[in-house]
Amino acid sequence: MSTLSPPPRPTPPSASPQPPNPISLRLYKVLAASFDDDATREAIRTLSDLYIAPPAKGKEVRRDDDADLDDADELDVPARAQAKPGGRGIDEAAATAVVARARKNLRRDVDTMLAASSRKFLAAFGEVDKQLDILQEHIGTMRERCDEAQTQLRQTSDACRTLLDRAGSLREERHEVAMRQNIVSLFLARFTLSEDEKEAITSRDVPVGKRFFAAMDRAEKIRDDCRVLLSGADVQPTAGLEITLATSALLEQAYDKLFRWCCAEFRLMARDTQLDASPALREAVRRLQQRPELLTEALAHLAQTRESALLAAFTGALTRGGVGGLPRPIELHAHDPLRYAGDMLAWVHQALAAEREGLEGLFGVAGRRRMVGAVRTREGPEEAWMSEMLDRAVGGLGAPLKVRVMQTVRSQESSITSYKLANLLQFYMLTMQRTIGEDAVLSRTLQELTDASYKAFFDAIDALGRALLRAPLDLDDHSVSPPLAILDHAQVLREIMAVYESSLLGDESAEEQTAGFRAILDRLVDPALEMVPAAAEAKQRQRPRWDGTVFVLNTLEYLLGVLEPFAWTQEKQEVVKGRIAGVVAQLTEEHYNTILRDAGLDEVAAALESRQPDEPLSRVPAAQAGRLQQALDAFSGWLSGAGVVHAERLAAVDARRVAGDVHSAALGRVAETYGRLCEEVRRAENRYEAGATLLGGSRPFGQVHLLWQIFGLEGGAAA
Amino acid sequence: MGDYEDATELMETYDFLMKYIVIGEAGTGKSCLLHQFTHNTFKDHSQHTIGVEFSSRTVKLGEKRIKLQLWDTAGQERFRGRSVTRSYYRGAAGAILVYDITSRQSFLNLSRWLADARALASPHLVTVLVGNKSDKEEDREVEWAEASKWAAENDVHFLEASSLTGDNVEAPFLLCARSILLAIESGALDPEKAGSGVSYGDRALRRVNSSSRLSFGSLSGGRRKSTVKLRLPLTGGRCC
Ligand SMILES: Nc1nc2c(ncn2[C@@H]2O[C@H](COP(=O)(O)OP(=O)(O)OP(=O)(O)O)[C@@H](O)[C@H]2O)c(=O)[nH]1
Ligand SMILES: [Mg+2]
Numbered sequence: 001m002s003t004l005s006p007p008p009r010p011t012p013p014s015a016s017p018q019p020p021n022p023i024s025l026r027l028y029k030v031l032a033a034s035f036d037d038d039a040t041r042e043a044i045r046t047l048s049d050l051y052i053a054p055p056a057k058g059k060e061v062r063r064d065d066d067a068d069l070d071d072a073d074e075l076d077v078p079a080r081a082q083a084k085p086g087g088r089g090i091d092e093a094a095a096t097a098v099v100a101r102a103r104k105n106l107r108r109d110v111d112t113m114l115a116a117s118s119r120k121f122l123a124a125f126g127e128v129d130k131q132l133d134i135l136q137e138h139i140g141t142m143r144e145r146c147d148e149a150q151t152q153l154r155q156t157s158d159a160c161r162t163l164l165d166r167a168g169s170l171r172e173e174r175h176e177v178a179m180r181q182n183i184v185s186l187f188l189a190r191f192t193l194s195e196d197e198k199e200a201i202t203s204r205d206v207p208v209g210k211r212f213f214a215a216m217d218r219a220e221k222i223r224d225d226c227r228v229l230l231s232g233a234d235v236q237p238t239a240g241l242e243i244t245l246a247t248s249a250l251l252e253q254a255y256d257k258l259f260r261w262c263c264a265e266f267r268l269m270a271r272d273t274q275l276d277a278s279p280a281l282r283e284a285v286r287r288l289q290q291r292p293e294l295l296t297e298a299l300a301h302l303a304q305t306r307e308s309a310l311l312a313a314f315t316g317a318l319t320r321g322g323v324g325g326l327p328r329p330i331e332l333h334a335h336d337p338l339r340y341a342g343d344m345l346a347w348v349h350q351a352l353a354a355e356r357e358g359l360e361g362l363f364g365v366a367g368r369r370r371m372v373g374a375v376r377t378r379e380g381p382e383e384a385w386m387s388e389m390l391d392r393a394v395g396g397l398g399a400p401l402k403v404r405v406m407q408t409v410r411s412q413e414s415s416i417t418s419y420k421l422a423n424l425l426q427f428y429m430l431t432m433q434r435t436i437g438e439d440a441v442l443s444r445t446l447q448e449l450t451d452a453s454y455k456a457f458f459d460a461i462d463a464l465g466r467a468l469l470r471a472p473l474d475l476d477d478h479s480v481s482p483p484l485a486i487l488d489h490a491q492v493l494r495e496i497m498a499v500y501e502s503s504l505l506g507d508e509s510a511e512e513q514t515a516g517f518r519a520i521l522d523r524l525v526d527p528a529l530e531m532v533p534a535a536a537e538a539k540q541r542q543r544p545r546w547d548g549t550v551f552v553l554n555t556l557e558y559l560l561g562v563l564e565p566f567a568w569t570q571e572k573q574e575v576v577k578g579r580i581a582g583v584v585a586q587l588t589e590e591h592y593n594t595i596l597r598d599a600g601l602d603e604v605a606a607a608l609e610s611r612q613p614d615e616p617l618s619r620v621p622a623a624q625a626g627r628l629q630q631a632l633d634a635f636s637g638w639l640s641g642a643g644v645v646h647a648e649r650l651a652a653v654d655a656r657r658v659a660g661d662v663h664s665a666a667l668g669r670v671a672e673t674y675g676r677l678c679e680e681v682r683r684a685e686n687r688y689e690a691g692a693t694l695l696g697g698s699r700p701f702g703q704v705h706l707l708w709q710i711f712g713l714e715g716g717a718a719a
Numbered sequence: 720m721g722d723y724e725d726a727t728e729l730m731e732t733y734d735f736l737m738k739y740i741v742i743g744e745a746g747t748g749k750s751c752l753l754h755q756f757t758h759n760t761f762k763d764h765s766q767h768t769i770g771v772e773f774s775s776r777t778v779k780l781g782e783k784r785i786k787l788q789l790w791d792t793a794g795q796e797r798f799r800g801r802s803v804t805r806s807y808y809r810g811a812a813g814a815i816l817v818y819d820i821t822s823r824q825s826f827l828n829l830s831r832w833l834a835d836a837r838a839l840a841s842p843h844l845v846t847v848l849v850g851n852k853s854d855k856e857e858d859r860e861v862e863w864a865e866a867s868k869w870a871a872e873n874d875v876h877f878l879e880a881s882s883l884t885g886d887n888v889e890a891p892f893l894l895c896a897r898s899i900l901l902a903i904e905s906g907a908l909d910p911e912k913a914g915s916g917v918s919y920g921d922r923a924l925r926r927v928n929s930s931s932r933l934s935f936g937s938l939s940g941g942r943r944k945s946t947v948k949l950r951l952p953l954t955g956g957r958c959c
Contacts, residue, residue, distance in 0.1 A: 274736050274918050313913065317810075322914020326842040327809045338802040346771070346806030350738075353773040354788060424802060431770060502797035505769055 266302035275358025303392035395441030415460035422453035465527035513568035600634025617686035636698035733920035743817035745794030751882035808839035812916025821858040850879040
């Protein structure tokens with residue numbers, strides 16, 4: 001509306017200097033009105049359309065009406081009427097008529113048109129109103145429906161909620177059940193064996209092998225897990241118990257199968273000289289250690305099998321030898337006792353070592369490399385089994401070995417061979433005991449054989465000793481050298497000692513070495529020590545001129561010489577030396593007396609010894625001055641003879657050193673006796689007249705040191 | 720030596736079992752040689768062997784696993800005299816005859832040892848002569864050529880080795896085993912028979928093979944190949 005009103009700005013302020021009257025104001029307003037604005041132009045164009053075009057054209061009229069309606073309130077009709085000619089410019093005749101008519105009827109026309117339009121509106125709105133009523137009706141119904149629906153919905157949703165609740169709890173339940181099912185199936189999977197596994201355990205057709213062992217492992221695991229399960233307090237024990245029972249039953253079957261299979265396998269091992277266990281068998285044995293009673297029984301079969309296998313092999317080696325008799329059967333050498341026994345023992349030793357190796361393989365302890373010589377330390381439970389098996393396997397070899405060895409031992413005549421045999425047996429006994437222990441059957445057999453062979457040997461040397469004691473000396477043998485019986489005896493001793501020496505390992509202590517041969521020495525040397533003086537005495541009685549003492553000395557010296565090379569005979573050497581010392585003392589005494597006699601001093605010396613304490617020496621008949629003079633002269637004569645440096649009797653002593661010693665000792669005593677005599681003669685109590693003169697009459701002129709010099713002895717200086 | 724580890728360690732089964740004796744003068748290094756062979760180390764402070772000592776080792780030869788039962792004998796005369804060591808020759812399949820290249824005496828006595836072995840052991844005894852202590856070149860008293868000639872004349876294999884350094888120590892044992900296997904293959908030696916010094920290991924193998932002739936693929940097919948595989952130092956012609 002504001003757009004239609006003429007813009008008052010350009011004119012009023014300047015064109016109205018004085019308060020005008022309303023008409024002029026109006027006039028001004030009209031005059032000042034400009035119709036050149038778009039709204040006016042549009043209104044006029046509408047009007048012109050209204051009148052140019054026949055009113056029939058409703059559409060346009062209506063449009064004009066609209067425009068007119070718009071303008072109606074504001075526009076002043078005269079103003080508009082005036083404006084029209086001004087706007088148009090050109091008037092024509094027709095137009096003039098129309099304009100005239102328009103001028104006349106404008107208001108009415110407009111009103112008419114307005115009324116028409118209003119009617120139209122009215123009609124239209126009436127229609128709208130009617131429609132709206134219908135609509136309202138519809139909406140009402142709709143609301144009703146909606147309310148109904150809502151009620152229903154509410155009811156439904158109420159109903160649904162319980163359903164949903166139930167569905168929810170059901171779902172939860174289902175979840176729980178599924179979980180439990182899962183647990184149960186896991187449980188079952190974990191605690192039951194598959195059919196396949198059961199079959200592996202129970203079926204005879206499934207061999208003992210990987211599959212079987214795997215199934216067994218499963219069963220064992222289940223049983224162990226069950227144990228853990230049952231130990232948990234909050235678990236119901238029934239399932240666990242059932243499973244335990246079922247599994248244990250299966251496991252027992254498994255062990256039983258293992259057991260039967262092992263027995264069968266073990267029985268097959270009869271043909272093999274060498275015990276060789278397959279990996280499966282090794283595993284089976286390892287597992288059966290859980291059932292010691294089953295293993296024991298199965299191993300009993302093996303022990304038996306092995307015993308007879310080894311026995312057969314041994315018999316074969318003894319009687320048949322190798323292929324085509326090569327190597328030769330051991331018995332072929334039965335005539336050679338050492339070789340025979342040695343071959344048998346070595347065979348047994350080798351069988352023992354090989355069997356031990358086989359058992360180590362069977363018990364899975366192979367590879368613990370160890371020399372057989374090394375002492376075995378008892379370790380692990382297998383060791384006990386192996387020891388027993390080994391004991392039984394080789395124990396059977398004892399019987400044939402024993403028969404043959406005993407026979408060999410008994411048939412030996414030579415004590416040396418007997419000793420070698422005993423040594424050999426002892427060597428093997430010690431060697432094998434290191435592997436099988438002292439309590440093994442074979443060890444005991446070997447011990448028995450060793451003892452028996454030693455007994456045979458001791459019997460033999462005892463017999464030698466007895467024979468020696470009985471052996472008489474040849475009365476017609478004038479020599480004083482060791483007799484043949486002693487030479488033979490010593491030869492035996494020598495050989496036996498050599499055997500003993502070679503049997504020493506070198507790590508024994510001196511005491512051990514001595515102890516190891518003491519009994520033998522006693523048996524061999526003591527009879528000789530006894531026999532020699534006794535026999536000499538006997539012969540002496542028969543042949544007084546024969547020198548028994550020198551004979552004994554010679555023989556003892558000889559025996560000492562036999563013993564001397566070996567340090568471990570020291571003890572016996574001392575005994576012999578003691579005897580020799582006795583003989584030497586006796587010989588020295590005899591030799592001294594011989595010299596005194598030879599030198600003519602014997603009676604004087606006797607007088608010196610035997611006179612009464614208060615009796616003057618010169619009063620003893622043998623020491624009277626005259627007799628003394630004779631004696632001293634004789635002595636002087638002897639001193640210039642050969643007797644000083646040479647003694648006939650001692651020439652027969654084989655040990656020159658001993659002979660020299662005896663002679664020197666005797667001379668020494670002579671010198672001492674002479675010295676004492678001189679002293680006594682010079683003493684007044686003995687009442688010699690011119691005793692010094694008496695002594696100085698002949699060599700050595702009463703000078704003892706001179707005598708020592710003559711004898712060539714050191715003792716003179718000291719005396 | 721490390722190359723043998725896998726082939727020798729703790730093998731549980733074997734195809735053949737062979738019995739060897741190790742003989743020769745005292746002090747030639749028999750025990751050291753064996754110790755080196757079974758332990759891969761030098762045996763310090765070796766004492767004279769008393770009687771006989773046993774050890775074993777499994778070796779691989781081509782496809783065959785062979786368990787060797789080794790009997791180390793005392794060289795000292797007193798044990799020979801006492802009928803101890805000689806009894807072990809019986810039924811040996813192989814003999815490792817050892818002398819000391821720094822001891823002419825130990826070489827001169829070889830004939831006696833060989834005669835003993837031949838007389839007492841399996842008739843098919845395979846002997847390998849080992850000149851030990853090859854590390855002591857400066858003290859050498861026996862030339863390689865001389866020993867090689869002796870070996871050829873006496874129909875034994877020969878090589879020099881050092882138990883100290885381990886040089887060539889495996890070779891005599893493998894060489895011996897190979898010869899024995901070849902003898903079995905040729906039919907000259909039957910492991911089924913007692914006293915041969917050889918026996919089958921796995922009984923299963925025996926069952927399979929007892930009726931038919933054994934075949935040693937790699938052995939009969941290519942000696943060269945197996946030699947190379949074994950790293951036997953024989954390719955250089957140092958073997959007779
Ligand atoms: N340099 C050197 N020394 C060696 C070698 N082999 C052994 N020996 C030494 O030779 C000595 C004797 O070795 P053993 O192996 O005990 O000799 P053996 O032949 O077994 O002796 P018996 O058991 O008495 O027969 C020891 O002192 C060893 O150290 C070697 O290859 N080189
Ligand atoms: Mg040795």
